[in-house]
Each structure stands twice: as C-alpha cells, then as structure tokens.
Amino acid sequence: MLKRLLLIALLLAALPAAAQPVPGRKPQPLPSVGLELVLLVDGSASITVGDLEFQLRGHAAAFADPEVAEALAARGVAVTLAAFSGPKSLHVLVPWTVIASPEDSQAFAGRILAAPREGRADSTAIGSAIEEAARLFGTGGVRSERQVIDLVANGFSNAGVDPAQARDRAAARGITINALAILDEFPWLEEYFAENVIGGANCFTKSALDRETFVAALRQKLVLEVAALPYAESVLP
Secondary structure, eight states, rough: HHHHHHHHHHHHHHHHHHHHOOTOOOOOOOOOOEEEEEEEOOTTTTSSSHHHHHHHHHHHHHHHHHHHHHHHHOOOEEEEEEEOOSSSEEEEEEEEEEEOSSHHHHHHHHHHHTSSSOOOOOOOOOOHHHHHTTTTTSSSSOOOEEEEEEEEESSSSSSSSHHHHHHHHHHHEEEEEEEEEEESSSHHHHHHHHTOBBTTTTEEEEEEEEHHHHHHHHHHHHHHHHHOOOOOOOOOO
C-alpha cells in the first residue's frame, strides 16, 4: 500500500512539469491571411428594422455569390460583421471567421442570415464606429497583410468622435476604411463619405440607390477590397 501511494505521489508531482513548455521551443506563429475585414452595418435610428434586414440580407447575398466566394478563398480572408449606432454601441453580430474556400464564404452568408437583428433607436456615430472597429483587428487569432473596415450607412455622423479624425488615426495604423452610401435619405452622402470617412491605401466609396444596386455594389466592393486594386468608376447608376 505504501509503495502504491508513493507511486501516485510521484506521478502527480510529474504532471506540472509535463505541462511546462519545452525550453528553447519557439511559440507557433499565428496563421496568416491576406486580409482582415471588419464589416460595419448601420443600426442607428435612421435605419428601420426592415432596412437593417435589407443590409444583412445584402451582405449574405454578396458572400454567397460565386465570384466573391472564389476571390475571398483565393487570398484567404478573416472577416467579422458588426452593427453600430451611437457612441460605444458597436455590437458584433458574426464573430471572426476565416474564409479559405468557397464553402466557407457560403457558410458565412448563412451566419449573417442567422445573426440577431438589433436595430437601435440611437444616433449615428461613424467616427466612434471606426475607432471601435479598429480595436477588433488582431483579436481573431490570425495575422494579415492588410486590414480593412468596410462601412455601410444611409446617414452622416451626428454624435461621438469626429469621423475624419478617427479615419486619420486608423489610416496612420495602416488600416483602410471603405464605405458604401445608401442614398435613400441624402443624395450627397457619397461625397460626404469621400471627404470625411474613407482613408488609407486604395480607399474608395460606392453608392446604392435601391436593393438591387446595393447587392451589386457590395459584390464589386468585396472583390476590389480583396484584390487591393485602386477604385474604378462604378458601372452602377
């Protein structure tokens, strides 16, 4: 019995040592992707529940598109989707997901459709959304060559941090901010985004007049972001 207890004690004493890292062994590097992409959708008071649903379904349709799925898989992309409204309101709807195959893109589209719809009757704090989105980079368990914030909204910033200042701080970190303006409220919104929101390498803004052009613009936007190409004039009306 004494020998048995001694053997158990020796085994227990050896367990912590076995759990220690081997001296001299380097930690494993994080997996690498071509792009980390934060998708921001407008959930503020200017967006009705139906409009938020429209944005989410539009993103799902874009990720389910075969051309987009192939482009994302070719480079490897880590993507997350969040909704924003007022200051400090950013809420992640779909957590970081690595897309390494067209099937991964299709699955991400399904997760968007299943995401909670949580529109908030609040202000539109675009600058605060940019700052909060910038903090999401590096939290998805990957490292990347490029970091992009992709913002969709139908209104201008009316609360929180000045969007131009937030844009400049993010761009100084090497983050690109692109935007898609929904022109159902303000026909000049694309110009506002161009002056106050977008920034960084190869940044661009696009616009959509209705649901059909919204999905088409999103598809083009995602392909441009993955390819890191300069913006070409949109063929959309």
